[in-house]
Amino acid sequence: MTETVPMVRAENVHKSYGHIEVLKGIDLEVSKGEVFCLIGPSGSGKSTFLRCINHLEKVNAGRLYVDGELVGYRQKGDKLYELKDSEVARQRRDIGMVFQRFNLFPHMTAAENVMEAPIQVKGVSKAAARERAHHLLERVGLGDKARNYPAQLSGGQQQRVAIARALAMDPKLMLFDEPTSALDPELVGDVLDVMRDLAESGMTMVVVTHEMGFAREVGDNLVFMDGGVVVESGDPREVLTNPRHERTQSFLSKVL
Amino acid sequence: MTDDIDKTAGPAPAPAAGPEAIRAIPVRHYGRYVSALVAIGLLGSIVWAFSQGRINWGAIPDYFFDDRVLEGVGKTLLLTVLSMLIGIVGGVLLAVMRLSKNPVTRAVSWFYIWFFRGTPVLVQLVVWFNLGLVFEYIVLGPLYKDEWSDFMTPLLTVLLGLGLNEAAYMAEICRAGLMSVDEGQTEAAHALGMSHSKTLRRIVIPQAMRVIVPPTGNEVINMLKTTSLVSVVQYAELWRITQDIGQVSGAPVEMYFLAAAWYLVMTSILSVGQYYIERHYAQGSSRQLPPTPWQSFRSTVLSVSSRKGAQA
Numbered sequence: 001m002t003e004t005v006p007m008v009r010a011e012n013v014h015k016s017y018g019h020i021e022v023l024k025g026i027d028l029e030v031s032k033g034e035v036f037c038l039i040g041p042s043g044s045g046k047s048t049f050l051r052c053i054n055h056l057e058k059v060n061a062g063r064l065y066v067d068g069e070l071v072g073y074r075q076k077g078d079k080l081y082e083l084k085d086s087e088v089a090r091q092r093r094d095i096g097m098v099f100q101r102f103n104l105f106p107h108m109t110a111a112e113n114v115m116e117a118p119i120q121v122k123g124v125s126k127a128a129a130r131e132r133a134h135h136l137l138e139r140v141g142l143g144d145k146a147r148n149y150p151a152q153l154s155g156g157q158q159q160r161v162a163i164a165r166a167l168a169m170d171p172k173l174m175l176f177d178e179p180t181s182a183l184d185p186e187l188v189g190d191v192l193d194v195m196r197d198l199a200e201s202g203m204t205m206v207v208v209t210h211e212m213g214f215a216r217e218v219g220d221n222l223v224f225m226d227g228g229v230v231v232e233s234g235d236p237r238e239v240l241t242n243p244r245h246e247r248t249q250s251f252l253s254k255v256l
Numbered sequence: 257m258t259d260d261i262d263k264t265a266g267p268a269p270a271p272a273a274g275p276e277a278i279r280a281i282p283v284r285h286y287g288r289y290v291s292a293l294v295a296i297g298l299l300g301s302i303v304w305a306f307s308q309g310r311i312n313w314g315a316i317p318d319y320f321f322d323d324r325v326l327e328g329v330g331k332t333l334l335l336t337v338l339s340m341l342i343g344i345v346g347g348v349l350l351a352v353m354r355l356s357k358n359p360v361t362r363a364v365s366w367f368y369i370w371f372f373r374g375t376p377v378l379v380q381l382v383v384w385f386n387l388g389l390v391f392e393y394i395v396l397g398p399l400y401k402d403e404w405s406d407f408m409t410p411l412l413t414v415l416l417g418l419g420l421n422e423a424a425y426m427a428e429i430c431r432a433g434l435m436s437v438d439e440g441q442t443e444a445a446h447a448l449g450m451s452h453s454k455t456l457r458r459i460v461i462p463q464a465m466r467v468i469v470p471p472t473g474n475e476v477i478n479m480l481k482t483t484s485l486v487s488v489v490q491y492a493e494l495w496r497i498t499q500d501i502g503q504v505s506g507a508p509v510e511m512y513f514l515a516a517a518w519y520l521v522m523t524s525i526l527s528v529g530q531y532y533i534e535r536h537y538a539q540g541s542s543r544q545l546p547p548t549p550w551q552s553f554r555s556t557v558l559s560v561s562s563r564k565g566a567q568a
Contacts, residue, residue, distance in 0.1 A: 056446065085452055086451060089446070089449045089450065092446060092447055095447070097447035099443070099444060103443065105441065105459055106463065107462050117445075117448035120450055120454050121448065121450055162444075
């Protein structure tokens with residue numbers, strides 16, 4: 001394991017919007033096959049960091065690598081070249097993302113949502129994409145909802161379709177941006193079950209979450225962020241039960 | 257994962273032995289009867305006044321299906337369709353240019369809209385018509401060379417005048433539509449590795465259509481009426497032809513009424529078309545679309561006939 005390239009490597013990542021610095025130098029590593037949880041108060045920069053990983057946000061300083069490849073730029077000598085849109089798109093193909101607000105395509109059925117990217121991006125045939133979509137919807141427990149439009153599904157069902165949609169591109173890395181924060185409490189469990197199955201299948205996952213139970217149970221590594229820096233990191237069970245840092249303690253005392 | 261909340265199933269069946277349904281006497285709306293009488297009275301007196309005027313109403317049915325009038329109707333429809341096509345294609349292009357990251361296309365689009373929306377379409381038509389003063393010849397390399405006045409037929413003048421003006425308006429409508437689509441949709445498509453153009457074509461534009469179609473229907477109806485302006489550049493469409501017939505037949509005012517009736521017929525048909533196009537793009541937006549007039553008519557007839565069948 002020590003020889004392999006980490007799936008995600010962040011070196012001194014900075015990000016600011018105008019004068020407001022959201023990320024103030026993030027260093028971390030996510031190994032292949034691990035479930036990496038990011039927790040912290042809102043505004044701590046954890047979602048922003050997640051969005052930097054697939055270049056939805058541009059990093060201002062530092063380097064970010066996914067599977068050994070620099071995200072969004074090409075380095076030649078000591079010069080950095082911005083990647084063309086098509087090259088950025090190619091990098092994103094291998095990174096699945098699940099959003100807090102699902103962002104399903106409302107004018108397409110559940111199956112069409114899942115089929116869209118494989119057909120449009122990978123050039124998969126419609127029949128093959130359809131078969132795969134039904135298989136994936138089956139896997140997230142929605143085999144009977146293939147023909148439903150997103151508006152006809154509950155939040156939990158929509159989020160599971162969104163997970164199936166991301167999986168359809170066979171990503172090597174999955175990013176989850178507070179996947180259960182917009183859900184009714186009783187629907188959270190279904191989504192977490194799907195994520196747990198995914199973790200067991202060996203998928204590398206970076207999860208921004210407020211579900212401490214999930215982090216403790218499924219997470220291999222946990223990072224607590226606050227004010228744009230990593231405050232504390234380590235084994236989730238260790239950090240959540242015996243936080244060393246004062247800010248981690250006060251945060252956890254409020255959410256647990 | 258078994259206890260899904262299923263919103264697709266209908267409401268639970270009502271309990272069999274519920275409380276007795278309320279039978280109450282509805283509130284009487286006397287104001288409605290009074291206002292209906294007033295409205296009918298006013299309308300009746302207006303119709304009466306017109307029927308007493310010195311207008312030869314009999315001339316209208318005589319000319320309503322006259323070959324020249326029908327040709328004018330056809331020309332008006334042709335102009336409407338072609339200039340709207342130019343307008344819609346141009347409008348989408350301008351809107352995409354306006355929202356692009358490229359500062360040059362943004363500026364070009366801004367300038368185009370500023371110019372064509374800022375000058376009256378009647379003025380633009382006349383300018384197009386007289387552009388031969390500026391360009392004597394039209395030369396497309398070795399392929400084509402002609403005198404401007406031969407190249408610029410009345411039809412082309414009119415199409416350019418109406419279409420390019422319309423593009424400026426359609427650009428603003430399309431821009432509003434594109435901006436109405438949630439940014440999360442673009443992000444989701446980009447995160448899946450879709451390119452800008454695919455995202456626009458497959459994800460953003462289909463959703464923007466819901467916002468774009470209603471005002472576009474409005475524009476089509478507007479365009480149909482605006483075509484009457486082209487009579488100033490000697491193009492024979494409905495308005496021009498009815499005027500000509502009026503001059504010759506000695507019933508000019510009657511012909512105005514005839515033209516108005518034809519415009520009303522055409523705009524009414526367009527409104528029906530718009531209704532069905534809007535329904536098409538509403539796909540997935542609401543849980544159940546309301547029935548079309550035809551569907552509700554059919555279900556009413558069917559339920560009445562089945563009730564009759566049950567009684568028999």
